[in-house]
Amino acid sequence: MDPLKALADAERKPYWLDSPARPEPQPRLIGHTTADLVVVGGGFSGLWTALMAKERDPSLDVVLLEGRRIGWAATGRNGGFCMATLTHGLHNGLERWPEEIDTLERMGVENLDEIEQTVRRYGIDCSFERTGELSVATEQWQLDGLTEYLDVIDEHGLDYEFLDRDQVRAQVDSPTYLGALWDRAGGAMVDPARLAWGLREACLSLGVRIHERSPVRSMHDDGTSLTLRTPHGSATGARVALATGVFPPLLRRLKHFVVPVYDYALMTEPLSPDQMAAIGWHNRQGIGDAANQFHYYRLTDDNRILWGGYDAVYYNGGFIKPEYDQRDATFVKLAGHFYETFPQLSEARFTHRWGGVIDTCSRFSAFFGQAHGGRLAYAVGYTGMGVGATRFGANVMLDLLSGEPTARTQLRMVREKPVPFPPEPLRSGVIQFTRWSIAQADQHEGRRNLWLRTLDRMGLGFDS
Structure with missing residues (x-):
């Protein structure tokens, strides 16, 4: 199908957020309040921080402030790949923290296990599927790279399986596939918006006070506590967890380390039984190709295909603008790539197209720190792998705010900062x-x- 025709009726909004299940917002912050912990940001990072703070200490008074709606930004528009990696992949972790990689891989799998347990414990209906991920080669040089990696995988005892051309096409049938690595244990597919909304309900059930549509405009330190001001109120906290991602930080120092990069995605209509039979995909793995400019794609619970990636766009000057969320040149390009990968789906159309900004740093995985005499902690820079890793980052922030060293805070990955970006232009x-x-x-x-x-x-x- 011609990409323009296939996109003609596609809604310009994130598929996950276009749902009748989206809850009504919690009230704005009006007037002044105090708390033991104030969490700034209602994405995964902030939600996990608030939830686990109450799980650690039910007596703690926790307030969460969200500038718009819970899960509206990167949390609600990503691909729904909930991965075990804390380092944006094994290769990136080996390059940067080789002496810690086995610990980081173990902690990552434990973190993913705990996410699955949390989903079950609170009855969060987010279509959690522990399917793993296929890294597929579509060019010979990519296949060579995957096969050369097998010794590294064996050395670290990871649960990966190599699939040759016929084996991978028996899993998912694309004529472009030459081989693949299947990370069996390291990933789950989720509906990210419903996960965020479920975490919101879990927080409320434990007594977290959530205020949506309450953007924090400024912060004041009186030497013993921090006061955060919103358009209609303020919140004073003994401790603050900053979980605002790429958006203008309350800590000016962070702007040197984080840049906004835009990512784009499409969603197909539900596939028919015949279309599903034509591609297989019985094990429902997430998939990413092994190119530098890679695509990521997966099935939803009603057998749509989310298809995203390839173009990671930085707009000169580092500006964040609503109009950047739509980029028709990228949507047409993505649609064309989709039909090249699955020619047997040439009649499939797209129902949604969207994009949005993610926070990227020079090491391509989160970094952490404190300010204001240890009363504030932050975690930022996930570079598009935050569905799972934000829970680990939330634990790091809570550890840092407690003042007690832990196995997490002793990691070199946690103690070090990335190289800052140069100033514009x-x-x-x-x-x-x-x-x-x-x-x-x-x-x-x-x-x-x-x-x-x-x-x-x-x-x-x-x-x-």
Whole structure:
């Protein structure tokens, strides 16, 4: 089908949020309140922080402030890949923290196990499926890279399975597939909006006070506590957890480490039984291809296909604007790639198209820290892998605020900061040249130019 025709009726909104299950917002903060802990941000990071603070200490008074609606930003518009990795993949973790990688991998799987237990404990209906993820090769250089990685996987005792061309096509049938690695234990597929809404209800059930449509405009430190001001009120907390992602931070220092990158996705109509039979996909794994500019895709519970990725767009100047959430050139490109991957679905149409900003840092995984004499903690920079890892980050923030060292806070990954980005306009030039170089690598059998090799040597290499 022609991509323009296939997109003609697609709604310009995130599929997950376009649901009658979306709850009515909690009231705005009006007037002044106090709390033991104030959480800023109602995405996964803030929700997990508030929930686990009450689970650790039910007597704690916790207030959560969200500027718009719970889950409205990156939390409600991502692909729903809830992965075990805390380091944006094994390769990135090995490059940066080789001496800790086994610990980080173990902690990541434990974190994913605990997410699954939380979903069950609170009865959260979010279509949680522990299916794992396929990393598929569509070019010979990608297949060579996957096979070379098998020794690393074996060395670290990870539950990956290599699939040759026939084996992967028996799992999911695309003529583009040459082979794959199946990470069996390291991932689950979820409906991210319903997970966020379920966490919201769990927080409320434990006594967390949630105020939506209450953006924090400023913060004041009186030496013993922090006061956060919203348009119609204020909240004073003995401790503050900052979970605002890429949006303008209350801590100015963070703007040097985080840049806004836009990601885009499509959702198909539900596939018919015949269409499902044509592609297989009986084990319902999440899928990502092994290119530098990669696609990610998965099935929903009613057998739609979410298809996203490839274009990761940085707008010069680092501005965040609502109009950037829609990018028709990318939607048409994604639709064309979809039909190349699944020609047997040539009659499938798209019902939704959307995009949005994610927080990226130079190490491509979250970093952590404190300010205001230890009364404030933050976690930021997840780079699109935050559905699972934000729970770990929430635990780190709570550990830091407690003042007691833990196995998490002793990690070098937690103690170190990423390399800051240069100021504008140099920042835009560096990022755009790096994006161009990555695209060139994909077009030249993965060969990285001098610029990318230099970044690799500096520990700043980016390949996903």
